[in-house]
Amino acid sequence: MTARIAVVGTGYVGLTTGACLSHLGHDVVCLDVDAEKVEKLRSGHVPILEEGLDRLVEEGLHTSKLAFTTDVAAAVRGSEFVFLCLPTPQADDGSADLSFVEKACGQISDHLDAGAVVINKSTVPVGTTQLVADALGRPDVEVVSNPEFLRQGTAVHDFLNPDRIVIGARDRSVALRVASLYLELGAPWVVTDPPSAELIKYVANSFLATKLSFVNSVAAVSEAVGADVEDVIRGVGHDRRIGHAFLQPGPGWGGSCLPKDTSALAHIADSAGYEFGLLRSAMQVNDAQFGRIVGKAEDLVGDLNGKRVAVWGLTFKANTDDLRDSPALRIIDRLLARGAEVRAFDPGIGPDRSVAEGIEVVDDMFAATRGAEVLMVLTEWGEFRRADIEQLKESLASPNVVDARNLLDHTAMERNGFSVRAVGRS
Ligand SMILES: NC(=O)c1ccc[n+]([C@@H]2O[C@H](COP(=O)([O-])OP(=O)(O)OC[C@H]3O[C@@H](n4cnc5c(N)ncnc54)[C@H](O)[C@@H]3O)[C@@H](O)[C@H]2O)c1
Secondary structure (H helix, E strand, O other): OOOEEEEEOOOHHHHHHHHHHHHOOOEEEEEOOOHHHHHHHHOOOOOOOOOOHHHHHHHHHHHOOEEEEOOHHHHHOOOOEEEEOOOOOEOOOOOEOOHHHHHHHHHHHHHOOOOOEEEEOOOOOOOHHHHHHHHHOOOOOEEEEOOOOOOOOOHHHHHHOOOOEEEEOOOHHHHHHHHHOOHHHOOOEEEEOHHHHHHHHHHHHHHHHHHHHHHHHHHHHHHHHOOOHHHHHHHHHOOOOOOOOOOOOOOOOOOOOHHHHHHHHHHHHHHOOOOOHHHHHHHHHHHHHHHHHHHHHHHHHOOOOOOEEEEEOOOOOOOOOOOOOOHHHHHHHHHHHOOOEEEEEEOOEOOOOOOOOOEEEEOOHHHHHOOOOEEEEOOOOHHHHOOOHHHHHHHOOOOEEEEOOOOOOHHHHHHOOOEEEOOOOO
């Protein structure tokens, strides 16, 4: 089946959704309010770093199955399916801010065809399917929840190889119409009511965040008792009830989704009269983890005031250029507050990109380390693992390393005279 689809919002989720659906044979028009971004996309320039996305955009433009516009009517009229892929940032009280979703509903409402299906792919609180229906004010249009589970860095792969497709609809036949868009992917469908679909996304991200905080706590215990957390998690992860995924200790979790989604679920629970203490603890552990990583640098060099600190990795994870809520930035904030001078390198971030006040960003990993008292590895880019240890030692003023991702070969480094502080290893 080939459908005419509009995608509202061409960020990480919307652009991946649009490009992948056109790759699956659908006719897709992507709409965005950002005219500069739309102009770039029209000429085949993908403004985000996402493996394989540029090829799909090029393919879609070439086959004319994919188009980009800022014209709401041109995108929405004649579309059987309209995906909402809009930001849902964290509001001041921890809840999800739905203003982008509500605004877009107002913009598209008059242009929707009768019988169209509006599909919400943004991560939204329980009740938003109804809120969207109310904001559209179009009883002749169905609204469905279809949360997205892609991971940045592997977004195209994840979209085309999902673990499951979740669809929440009041009417099962409408859910099946939406499911048919993904038929070719052969993934299991979970068809449910809208509130359950909305909750599934928050529960998934909150569970992952809790798992990470749990393993970071295990890392702290491992350090205290002289165990090696990497061996501990290997021993635990082989248990099929537990598994290896998301059991990697690190600098704390971040990114555009986990912090806001855990906070939103805690807020949903509060509003429903349940104090989700476990989730609140996971958030507190995470906040403390940023401080623990800074403490490791202090262990090595003492007071950080006036000290030069090199940072490898700014993005919230490797293989993305996304800095939103990155743990690296949370840690750098603390370094700067202690008077450190920070020079950073990240393979996904050019020196002309404005990152945050007080951070000097350079375009070479050894330019970052030159003359520094300590190197902090904060993102797990592969090139850091392959860095030449001799060259690193020569460039640093003192051979001190905090490896917050347990990425480097610590034995080789210590043999070469480095002092190394890792996570979960004494
Ligand atoms: N990034 C992820 O890994 C990920 C994964 C799963 C789900 N999500 C969820 O998907 C949603 C979108 O996330 P994202 O990372 O793609 O956001 P994003 O900020 O990268 O993209 C949002 C896009 O929407 C556009 N936009 C804003 N208002 C608009 C309007 N009225 N009309 C048209 N376009 C408009 C913006 O210009 C931007 O291009 C969020 O709810 C997020 O939680 C994100």
